[in-house]
Amino acid sequence: MFVYEKELQYPVKIATPDPRMASLIISQYGGPDGELSASLRYLSQRFSMPYKELKGLLTDIGTEELGHLEIVGAMVHQLTRSLTHQEIMDGGFAPYFTDHGAGVYPQAAAGVPNTTAFLAVKGDPITDLHEDLAAEQKARTTYENLLHQADDPDVIDVLRYLREREIVHYQRFAEALGIVQDNLNCKNFYAYNPSLNLCCPNQ
Numbered sequence: 001m002f003v004y005e006k007e008l009q010y011p012v013k014i015a016t017p018d019p020r021m022a023s024l025i026i027s028q029y030g031g032p033d034g035e036l037s038a039s040l041r042y043l044s045q046r047f048s049m050p051y052k053e054l055k056g057l058l059t060d061i062g063t064e065e066l067g068h069l070e071i072v073g074a075m076v077h078q079l080t081r082s083l084t085h086q087e088i089m090d091g092g093f094a095p096y097f098t099d100h101g102a103g104v105y106p107q108a109a110a111g112v113p114n115t116t117a118f119l120a121v122k123g124d125p126i127t128d129l130h131e132d133l134a135a136e137q138k139a140r141t142t143y144e145n146l147l148h149q150a151d152d153p154d155v156i157d158v159l160r161y162l163r164e165r166e167i168v169h170y171q172r173f174a175e176a177l178g179i180v181q182d183n184l185n186c187k188n189f190y191a192y193n194p195s196l197n198l199c200c201p202n203q
Ligand SMILES: [Fe+2]
Pocket: 038, 065, 136, 139, 165, 166, 169
């Protein structure tokens, strides 16, 4: 169950429309390393994660990624408000506009629609956490690629915040992997069964 707060996790106040930038930032809405894929990946992986604190971590980060999805959506919306015909034609936005107008649609910058093929849920704690570590680095890289192409301080400020959160998530997943590895010698966690009370003080 989720409780919605009608407030962005980080404020988005972009004064100047920029359809070109919107057509790039949309990748962090619906692209392979974007916030939608990240939130669904973590919120799905948590069910089979064996330790309570790691289930909680995946729930926390997955929920925060939903908040980031909202931030990125707000950025795309503000960058494409009140566009003139000429701005649509000049800004490299016309292909996106053809299919989605000024709506916020989950796709990659290259136009590939979001798909659950972007998710990875293997049901193995080590495999899933390695996936998550890589996902956070890929998201960080994408934000850095966007920062290289941004020139509006209103946009740069939010992108920097989002990049910073990916670094924090990476660190938290690294700690989580350490917890799993610390418990490797307890019993075979692949066969985890809560009724056997096998592993770890963490359960
Ligand atoms: Fe993240």
